[in-house]
Amino acid sequence: MVLEKLRMDGPPRRVVIVTGGSRGLGKAMAISLAEAGADICIASRTLGQLESAAAEIEAAGGRAPLIVPTNVQSSAECDALVAKTVEHFGRLDVMLNNAGIGDRRGAGSRLWDLSDGDWQDTIEVNLHSTFYCSRAAARRMIERGGGGVILNVASGTALRATPNSFAYAAAKAGVISLTKSLAGMLVGEDIRVNCIVPGYVAQQPPATEEDAERLRSRGRFNTVRRLGEAWELGPLAVFLCSDASSYVTGESFIIDGGGIAGGIAPTGFVPEFAAGGTHA
């Protein structure tokens, strides 16, 4: 039955690590996965944020998540994250590589202005982290006889020209490529590897009317005339992390309201010409 396959409360109950799980998209996905019955470990740099996210996740799923402060730029810390999760819950089923930095480091720089440090940081947090965490998770999964899911989070910027954030876009394109190659490599171990590719998605609900207006205004240029909201990634993550997607691997699921599908003309542009293609 369809709905049973989407549950993650087992037996055995699935254990999911969400990096960057203390806010934004990561927290939203963690909440949906907790609602589906999974045990959750969230990792990010800041303990305070992890603690407040943990309370929300517990409220959603009824079970206390594990929190592990982690700098995903360090391979040793990624190994430790996996080890602590296995120690705490006794298993690991899903590695959700969501940690990333979007627009902070060097965004808006011209090619000739971007420093080595900003380039390296951007590639490390977005791409190296995915490699470190996937490797650590796959080792554990294979040790225990295989089986599991790696779910990456890339970005629509990876698929289109993104002059404003070219390092970020390149790192995220690397994540999409890694998804395909690792899917091919790990399929024999019964580990599925997929990727969510979000377009413009608001990370949290608007706090003020001014905020809301800014979001509405940006949303005008999207196909569905609004921005996405972080919670909308949740059900997609549940699908991709659960047995419901058992025949899906190496795939990138774009969730962008139709932006990539229609990106060749401004939103709402209506070409008018008669049958036969006579351009007026």
Add this chain to the structure above:
Amino acid sequence: MPEWNRKPGFDLSGKKAMVVGFANPLGRALASGFAEAGADVAVASATLDGDEVMEAKRAAKDVTKLGRQSFSQGWDVTLPTNVQVGLKQVTKEFGKPTILVYNADYPLAKPLEKTTDAEFARVQQVNMNGAYYSARSFVREFPEGESGRLIFVTGIFGERGIENLTAYAAAKAGVVGLSAALSQELGGRGMTSNCISTGWMDYTAGRGGDEIGANLLLRYIPMRRFGHVDEVSALAVLLASDAAGYLNGQVFHVDGGVTTHL
């Protein structure tokens, strides 16, 4: 803290869905999946082929067994008037569907130079023209203000080349283009349009045997097996739900990893 207006991802309670196309076993699985998630489901065969019409009737029975309303019809999707009249009757007897799944499937494997005009036309008509007519009638009858979902089941054969499938590939690729254009045309009206692209399924014609050693094709599929209908329906339920309003204009592959070869 302000809150989002979150919607459940796999709940179709109170919704009315329409599934067209029962020549393969996926149609029946989709109808059951929707009913299990709470939707009433109307069904229509894509052709008047006796087996397909009977399969649609069985799907309708599955839906009512799950405690939901159903309504079954035999359509000939190659005739636009037939589709329009059929959907009008669905609207009258069952209610206006807000979810449309087009699952008509009419494969043909033949070398280009041996394919007749009639064969080529039939493949285009059932696979692609019918998708256009069904979508058009669905949108004409659509209750404005509701959220709408169009889901087209296509195949990887419309996206990657394969020998002896020219007519079928052209038709399936046509559906991908149709869905992409609809995603833009309807996106501002609360409707989304997506494709689910299946790979080699355990009902795909011409797939060969299930023994890996004997069937070279299986060695080419990363998962080393053919897909099953139950592995598609959860994605359709997700795409049909109110939580999927930001999934639009895409082709989602359920193919055991085969398109990662590129």
